[in-house]
Amino acid sequence: MFAYYFELGLRSLRRNPVLTALMVMAIGFGVAASMTTYAVFRAVSGNPLPDKSGQLFVPQIDNWGPQSRKTGGDLPESLSYTDAMALMHAHKAVRQTAIYPVGFTLVPVDPSSQPFAVNGYAAYADFFAMFDVPFQYGSGWQGVDDDNRANVVVISNELNQKIFAGANSVGRGIQLDGRDYRIAGVVADWDPRPRFYDVNNGSGFGDAPDVFMPLTRAIDLQTETLGNNNCYGTTGQAPGWDGWLHSECAWISLWVELPDANAVARYQSYLEAYAADQQHAGRFHWVPNIRLSNLMQWLDREHVVPKETTVSLVLALGFLLVCLVNTIGLLLAKFMRRASEIGVRRALGASRRQIYTQFLTEAAVVGVAGGLLGLLLTAFGVLGISLVFEPEIARLARLNVSLVGFTLLVSVAATVVAAFYPTWRAARVQPAWQLKSN
Amino acid sequence: MSTHPILAALRRHKAGVILIALQIALTLAIVCNAIFIIGQRVDRVNRPTGIDEANLFVISQQWVGTPEDGAPDAVEKIDSLVRADLDTLRRLPGVESVAATNSLPLFNSSMINGITLTPDQKNSTLSATMFLGDEKLMSTLGVQLVAGRAFTAADVQHQGFRDDALPPSVIVSQAAAEKLFPNQSAVGKTIYSDTKGTTIIGVVKLLESSMVETFGNNSDYYTIIEPVRQDGNISRYVVKTRPGQQAAVMAAARTALFSANPERVIDEDRGIRSFAEIRHEAYRADRGMAILMAVVCLIMLCVTAAGIVGLTSFWVGQRHRQIGVRRALGARKVDILHYFQIENLMIAGGGVVVGVVLAVGLNLWLMSQYEMPRMPVIYVLIGMVALLALGQAAVFVPARRASRVSPIEATRAA
Numbered sequence: 001m002f003a004y005y006f007e008l009g010l011r012s013l014r015r016n017p018v019l020t021a022l023m024v025m026a027i028g029f030g031v032a033a034s035m036t037t038y039a040v041f042r043a044v045s046g047n048p049l050p051d052k053s054g055q056l057f058v059p060q061i062d063n064w065g066p067q068s069r070k071t072g073g074d075l076p077e078s079l080s081y082t083d084a085m086a087l088m089h090a091h092k093a094v095r096q097t098a099i100y101p102v103g104f105t106l107v108p109v110d111p112s113s114q115p116f117a118v119n120g121y122a123a124y125a126d127f128f129a130m131f132d133v134p135f136q137y138g139s140g141w142q143g144v145d146d147d148n149r150a151n152v153v154v155i156s157n158e159l160n161q162k163i164f165a166g167a168n169s170v171g172r173g174i175q176l177d178g179r180d181y182r183i184a185g186v187v188a189d190w191d192p193r194p195r196f197y198d199v200n201n202g203s204g205f206g207d208a209p210d211v212f213m214p215l216t217r218a219i220d221l222q223t224e225t226l227g228n229n230n231c232y233g234t235t236g237q238a239p240g241w242d243g244w245l246h247s248e249c250a251w252i253s254l255w256v257e258l259p260d261a262n263a264v265a266r267y268q269s270y271l272e273a274y275a276a277d278q279q280h281a282g283r284f285h286w287v288p289n290i291r292l293s294n295l296m297q298w299l300d301r302e303h304v305v306p307k308e309t310t311v312s313l314v315l316a317l318g319f320l321l322v323c324l325v326n327t328i329g330l331l332l333a334k335f336m337r338r339a340s341e342i343g344v345r346r347a348l349g350a351s352r353r354q355i356y357t358q359f360l361t362e363a364a365v366v367g368v369a370g371g372l373l374g375l376l377l378t379a380f381g382v383l384g385i386s387l388v389f390e391p392e393i394a395r396l397a398r399l400n401v402s403l404v405g406f407t408l409l410v411s412v413a414a415t416v417v418a419a420f421y422p423t424w425r426a427a428r429v430q431p432a433w434q435l436k437s438n
Numbered sequence: 439m440s441t442h443p444i445l446a447a448l449r450r451h452k453a454g455v456i457l458i459a460l461q462i463a464l465t466l467a468i469v470c471n472a473i474f475i476i477g478q479r480v481d482r483v484n485r486p487t488g489i490d491e492a493n494l495f496v497i498s499q500q501w502v503g504t505p506e507d508g509a510p511d512a513v514e515k516i517d518s519l520v521r522a523d524l525d526t527l528r529r530l531p532g533v534e535s536v537a538a539t540n541s542l543p544l545f546n547s548s549m550i551n552g553i554t555l556t557p558d559q560k561n562s563t564l565s566a567t568m569f570l571g572d573e574k575l576m577s578t579l580g581v582q583l584v585a586g587r588a589f590t591a592a593d594v595q596h597q598g599f600r601d602d603a604l605p606p607s608v609i610v611s612q613a614a615a616e617k618l619f620p621n622q623s624a625v626g627k628t629i630y631s632d633t634k635g636t637t638i639i640g641v642v643k644l645l646e647s648s649m650v651e652t653f654g655n656n657s658d659y660y661t662i663i664e665p666v667r668q669d670g671n672i673s674r675y676v677v678k679t680r681p682g683q684q685a686a687v688m689a690a691a692r693t694a695l696f697s698a699n700p701e702r703v704i705d706e707d708r709g710i711r712s713f714a715e716i717r718h719e720a721y722r723a724d725r726g727m728a729i730l731m732a733v734v735c736l737i738m739l740c741v742t743a744a745g746i747v748g749l750t751s752f753w754v755g756q757r758h759r760q761i762g763v764r765r766a767l768g769a770r771k772v773d774i775l776h777y778f779q780i781e782n783l784m785i786a787g788g789g790v791v792v793g794v795v796l797a798v799g800l801n802l803w804l805m806s807q808y809e810m811p812r813m814p815v816i817y818v819l820i821g822m823v824a825l826l827a828l829g830q831a832a833v834f835v836p837a838r839r840a841s842r843v844s845p846i847e848a849t850r851a852a
Binding site: 020022025029033067105107114115116117177178224236239310311312314315316317321322323325326328329330332333334336337360379414421 | 457460465472507601727745749752755780807808
């Protein structure tokens with residue numbers, strides 16, 4: 001029966017090629033506009049670490065006081081060195097790492113190669129276990145390396161390709177800013193998008209890091225942060241590196257791993273107690289104000305999804321809606337034109353349900369055709385994204401199997417939903433009246 | 439022509455009428471807001487920077503093997519390297535002017551300080567982008583001095599990257615001067631940043647800040663120039679070339695710098711960039727958004743027009759016999775044409791009224807969610823006129839077909 005309706009549908013669509021083409025194009029364009037935007041949206045707002053995002057938390061501590069928020073603004077998005085170190089030493093979470101972005105000049109052993117710049121992060125040994133970093137060779141450094149302020153690094157697969165031609169380089173040395181470091185491990189391709197652990201220092205979609213090194217060592221070497229350094233109330237700060245370290249400038253990110261709700265509650269109260277201690281010690285002249293956000297809350301708070309994407313998603317959805325209304329109108333015109341055919345079918349014994357099935361099948365055919373057109377246009381749209389958004393984001397938005405499936409599903413579902421009203425009207429056709437008027 | 443028969447006929451096609459009106463309303467709401475967004479983007483992209491952008495390019499480079507910041511002689515050592523580089527660049531053929539700087543307008547790398555009028559003021563009067571450069575910076579950029587004097591070589595200091603000492607004299611943008619000292623001359627006045635004071639010796643007409651977007655708002659042109667050569671791990675030079683020689687100088691500069699001193703890193707892609715490229719990149723998202731919106735609007739108007747054509751054609755087909763009867767009773771072709779045109783005007787008019795409400799509603803919602811500004815009435819008016827015109831254009835073809843229906847149709851069975 002379905003095959004028969006399918007054939008009827010095709011025949012009817014062929015009878016009015018212009019109207020059919022209008023419908024298919026309306027659906028195709030509507031779906032393509034929405035899907036293209038959705039592709040960007042999905043690329044930038046996805047969960048970078050789905051298995052663990054609920055267990056990773058970012059603490060924030062108000063070390064500037066309410067005065068700093070008079071002209072808007074929020075708690076400092078990173079910690080001062082003082083607070084970061086206090087939280088690291090307290091060791092109240094299962095795992096914890098302080099992080100800040102660093103950059104070096106790498107001088108290759110081969111004297112004929114030019115030195116080049118490498119970027120990365122100073123962190124603690126827990127970084128690799130916390131964020132499920134996969135390793136090609138070796139592993140992260142050990143906790144004892146943090147304590148010993150050891151000259152070890154973990155390098156990216158890409159850097160390993162560049163300087164060791166992809167060979168197992170664990171135990172070998174590299175020279176950064178004129179100092180030798182031992183390679184403890186080579187990270188397999190790993191670059192979560194957005195780069196959640198560093199969204200406060202940029203869009204979160206930049207190039208992948210090349211090196212990781214112990215933060216304790218980076219501090220010893222007075223390595224400047226490549227990220228933001230936000231200062232408030234630093235009047236009277238001692239000059240130089242030590243003055244900066246002990247100032248209220250906020251520039252270090254801290255991440256903690258808390259496996260369950262109990263651990264979260266305990267950490268929360270620890271933070272409150274810590275801030276209260278600082279108040280008693282006279283460092284904070286205000287009521288303790290702290291916050292603990294999990295990974296997804298943090299991304300949301302940091303507005304990682306570009307505003308452009310959300311606004312255009314809203315408009316693209318509106319566009320899909322217009323195309324849907326348009327389809328309802330055209331299907332109505334199409335179906336009502338066949339009132340006499342419906343009358344005959346009803347008089348010959350077709351039930352309302354059968355009329356429904358027939359016309360919804362016809363609509364689904366339109367939906368599939370619209371979907372195929374939409375798919376083609378979405379492919380063009382995705383190509384066009386690179387004109388519209390930054391290349392870092394554009395290269396994440398690709399046409400893959402799930403997007404293809406979703407595009408088809410949306411167009412068929414949208415058309416069938418749009419067809420309900422016209423079909424309902426068609427099924428209400430009175431057979432007797434139609435037969436008489438002919 | 440009386441509108442009564444048209445209204446009576448419309449009542450028999452409620453669903454179709456509502457659908458067309460709804461579609462017009464939605465289209466109006468979205469198109470108005472999209473055009474508003476396009477307008478905003480175009481305004482932003484066209485904002486002047488206050489500098490003479492032609493023939494300008496920037497070199498960003500990192501030193502290799504220089505002493506640590508904080509080492510006793512680090513600043514002096516780097517400063518001599520920087521001065522040597524400036525000399526090297528100045529000697530290149532085709533170079534008009536060279537200056538050391540920490541950043542540039544639209545460069546997306548900035549140092550922002552809170553500025554106060556007294557040393558102990560709690561909340562700063564404004565936040566200004568600080569440009570640190572030598573005495574050649576203003577002439578190289580071509581910024582226009584409107585009061586006071588420009589820097590001389592004697593004003594220029596040099597300091598390390600983390601050294602936040604303020605030089606005794608600064609030059610401020612007119613926007614900053616007016617905000618700090620409304621209705622009076624800023625020249626000779628003292629301003630403070632983090633309790634440290636400095637004297638304003640000059641005012642420039644316009645100078646764009648280096649971050650053009652802060653939370654969706656345009657920058658306020660609050661900029662301050664310090665006569666300081668910043669000697670850190672990263673050095674940046676801005677070069678003005680003679681007309682037509684930019685590409686050649688850009689290529690020659692890399693070679694010249696490396697042959698003078700190879701202990702440096704200049705990134706292949708981003709180390710040397712023309713100002714045109716910097717501007718292109720700074721406004722990339724705005725331009726992209728404008729293009730996306732324009733394409734969406736255009737397609738949407740086409741889809742709406744197609745919908746009107748489709749439904750009107752259906753009505754014309756349905757009413758063949760009635761049209762024939764009217765023609766037989768003496769209606770002229772033009773009467774039939776007008777009938778469909780007025781019918782469309784009434785439907786579109788209803789849609790537009792609803793659309794205005796939706797457009798304003800959508801704008802209010804975007805304002806609350808995405809910090810969009812309020813849409814001026816002109817955009818709604820443009821949208822209204824555009825959609826009414828679109829309706830008339832779309833209805834013309836089926837209406838003309840209707841007007842050609844022969845009176846003989848009246849005698850034929852439906």
